[in-house]
Amino acid sequence: MENHRNNEALVEHLSGLRGRIPLSRRNFLAGAGVLAASAAATGMIAGCSPQTPAEGGAGAPSGSGEAMAATGEAAAVTGNEGKTMGEVLGAGWLGEEPEIAADEIAQTQEADIIVCGAGHAGTAVARRAAELGASVIVVEVQPEDTFSALGNDIGHLNSSWQLDRVGIPEYSVVDFMNEYQMYGAGRVQPTLLSQFANRSGEALDWFIDGYTEDEKNELIPLNWPVVEGYNYKKGPFTSYVGTCQFGGSVGMTDAVKRSQDKARAAGAQFVFGQAATRLVHNEDGTEVTGVIAKDSSTGDYVQYNGRAVVLACGDIGSNSAMYNAICRENYELGEYKDCSAMSGRDGSGIAMAMRIGAKVEIATGGDMGSHAFIPLSPMEGVECLWLNKYGERYCNEAFGGPLLSGCAGAREPGDRAYLVWGNDWKEVFLNQLAGHLAPKEWDDETIANVQATMEAAVGSGAEGDDTSGKFLYCADTLEELCDYMGMEEGVKANTLAAIEKWNAAHDAGIDTEFGRDPETMWPIKDGPFYGYPCSKRVGGGSLVATSGLLVTGRQQVQGQGFEPIKGLFACGNNSGGRFPMGYNGIMNGVSIGMCLCLGYTLGEYLATEDFDRYCTLGAGNADIKQSENGMAGPPMGGGGEGEGGEGGGEGGAPAGDGAAGGEGGAPAGDGAPDGGAPAGGGAPA
Template sequence: MTNHHDDGLRGRIPLSRRNFLAGAGVLAMGAASAGMIAGCSPAPAAESDAPAKGGAAMAETGAAAAATGNEGKTMGEVLGAGWLGEEPEIADDAIASVTDADIVVCGAGHAGTAVARRASELGKKVVVVEMQPEDTFSALGNDIGHLNSSWQVDRVGIPEYSVVDFMNEYQMYAAGRAQPTLISQFANRSGEALDWFIDGYTEQEKDELIPLNWPVVDGYQYKKGPFTSYVGTCQFGGSVGMTDAVKRSQDKAKAAGAQFVFGQAGVRLVHNEDGTEVTGLIAKDSNTGEYHQYNGDAVVLACGDIGSNSAMYNAICRENYELGEYKDCAAMSGRDGSGIAMGMRIGAKVEIATGGDMGSHAFIPLSPMEGIECLWLNKYGERYCNEAFGGPLLSGCAGAREPGDRAYLIWGGDWKEVFLNQLAGHLAPKEWDAETVANMEATMEAAIGSGAEGDDTSGKFLYCADTLEELCDFMGMEEGVKANALAAVEKWNAAGDAGADTEFGRDPETMWPIKQGPFYGYPCGKRIGGGSLVATSGLLVTGRQQVQGQGFEPIKGLFACGNNSGGRFPMGYNGIMNGVSIGMCLCLGYTLGEFLATEDFDRYEVKLEKYNKIMNIEIRAMKRLVRRDYLPAINRYAAKLANG
């Protein structure tokens, strides 16, 4: 093992909810609840003298990469130049103990616990290293998105979804960049994973699990344009909360033979000289400072996102960084990206796309009715997109690029039809039960007669008027903006009547008329970029969740899952259903544990020498082709030009 030196810096940047909402650049008014944060176990509070922008080892080493001349370098050398740093040096005699296992898992959150439990149930010796102390362990979130579980279909009565439609819709959300095998596994096995996760719950405990957006109104259309409304996400809102649920799964893993080591944080991988094979993990005890080595045939990185490492966040999630006009990105409950850094330092690739987080790539106007897709107008009073193109995290991408820091929402007196017929998903309304509808009715009634003062019963100023002209005045629109807004409403109504939105392509069935008062309007500030609740981009992986290095070849023995893994949300968190992030962590952890326990994963390895030999043969063949077929043709054409 190479000797290295540990800088000892890990953990989150201190980031309060107040400071986050004020400065992180995400419109999180109604969204910053634990149930909307992605699935990974949270980091403990950092020391008071922690650096302000991630670990010092990632912030002050080396110079930024040149804009050209980087061919042949790793992503760590190019993307990570100036902040990634080197592997910590740890002498062999500094290792206090060595433990051997079949599988070593770094992180005991949603993904890591699922890997450990499934693999140990199938007979593998598993060791899990978790940085949190056992007595204060907590897991994030409340919701597990999935498809077609027995709980969902048989117990609740939700119609079965088409896995084919889901996979195709998901790739539309991801612009074709999501890892297809991972999406297939989620589509086909996430329901199985949910049923496995809650196996052993009492009937009462299963009854307490809440199916979001259920029941739907009579005549509810699940298909809205090319997208499906995936109602029925499982929310842990009863006597078993999400942390208790994960702890129960840990207990089942322990009962199957898995060993959990709490209070230790992974600091570096054990690997060969060129970083093409990983055989273990070195962790540091947070209390004693001792190092412990864990060897295994497979090492799984499942230690959370990059949310509190601004340098890494800015680099990997470029869209969010640029939309915020280079405001440093930070996530409210983010981890420090150390798992991803461990991979990058030995040559692993990260997400090759815009990168993603939970929302700062999109402008989502969260009205008192949450992210409803009614008529959206920009600061000039102009309609600018298909507001119902997928959920708000997809349709909101267009608004992120609109001018200014202001937008307007308008709907008519049939607010209830609008509210109850939205596409279910992240930041859209989560509940349509009688109590929620009654509360919304009180909000709407309170706004009637409030005039130019508006009403903030919901905590957000809502305006109401008998005419559209008055509504525009109440919202403070200037005459030119008002004229544009009135014209936009007229075109909206005409498109609905004609049965075709030729301007932006919205499904006319979702263009609820704005003809009968009272009319409602919500002017809102626009915040984008700068980070969100959690980052969702990680290491580039194959369909078997094996981390990829140079030549896109898998690194032998190294796997990534949960928010350490890319391939799930390459173009930003999509919110295709509530809880899809935790659902991915659970399902892909479940399938990865099964794969590692039942398959000879070494058979997928391609030796670098063989790869290079194949590439050299192909290059030589291409050169022969060029000399034989293309050069004579080029020479003839050049001669023809020379002769006029």
């Protein structure tokens, strides 16, 4: 199999910017501009087409962060029952829909499906739907001649490219779904996850259909081949190697353009240089019948009517007000440093839907990494021994990779950590859980680069060595290593004790302290010993945000009562349900992989199914009978005098006396007002 290598100058430049050793030049692509190349350099990927804040997103006239932040008042802390999420969460920044008079609309066009955004997700929707006979119009804010797509890796399972051409073993879709839900704390939309697990390989093969044999040979399977004796299972998690990287003559932007051409050949129409501005909907926001877009060249408005409108126009990266609100964990971890992302999109597609009553992801919200402390050493996100500022071990370092295990470190005191390993660095390096922030390849060139870094550190003493762009320390004894890393005596003592416990757990074959798989605990007994002190950065955003609109398993946007809004769908980074707790490291390229696969399945669904039926199906079901013999429930909100009064209403615990007379009810004033979680301690609305 041939692997494509090119763009030497860009590789060196980006390696310098990142402060890392150039593990392998195959990790980088000749991309469309520095933004796309930077996405590849970080090993992270985004879901839709980039745009500048000046261009706006899918709604620049009213949807920019500046416009949103300048309108409205903050929501009251209480008394919001019955309001939409936009009215509560978006109070102070979401703003109102723009007023566009009928005589301002220069023309009207119609199709079965209107897609906002021609990136990974939007193009997949359009192509698949058109191939199956639907009429489709795609509205994209970028000009056609400068169109570009972010990223370069497509994560997936069990494509024929993986199984037949590359020779990667078939993965269990059952294991994958269960592991993925662990990453998402059970909050991942199960039907979307099932579609990805079962059909992402099919979508990848469809995406590259028509490529020549040489072009298919240039596609790079990340972390393949694995080293001899590699154990795919690390504790409860699997290493899903074989992500498809577009590292040859067909880069990611060209690949998306090819897919657009196939969509056109099937009858889809693409309109570039127009920003979707306002949804066309009924008075109460329960039905969408079109979208109004503004032409960036003429300033004219064009209305596109359709039975389905698909929002696939990017994340919230340049809209800090929206980012801070939706990705609350990241905002708070950064101690309220404004979040932003490199994607350049302002969340306007999401804002259009929120303004008519749509909900966004109900969780902490997520982006590509600022929810976790990721100690990237000269060996990347190596799962060696991690110590906090006190020299104490604080977590299972190998629990699902740094984007998951790093959540613990994000909450540790202080702004630094220490990584320690022994002279068996090669075994440690070559047996990592494959995924985001781990090395992408374990080939001879990669190993040689790491070895050069290790050898350069030998004898560097207290000065350390920064051959890799990061200061690495090496010593013959652990005591010397602690001194070289600048540890005070108490921290040094804790470090030596932590290493002793680590070695004992390895020897005993069980880590009762944090539950790490002992097969991944390499003993730290023989020198030379290596240490890497690193600063901690969390919050503030990253490459792209990954939280969007709350959707059903059919990718219908959900509004009040969690009911689907008729005619409105979301895909790609406009959609929630994929990374509710933050971007995960289950495999490289899973973001674009989700965009591609779920765009593929959504296009198929819209072209072949009666999707409107789910807006009325079940409405005639009989009411649920309520027994009078069951245990009384908690009070239904309120709880103060005049709202249930001293008795707490019907069947509830006394509002003021808590559990004193009511069998198990928590006192309303002691951390559980109105029967809920402590005020201020729960998840944001």
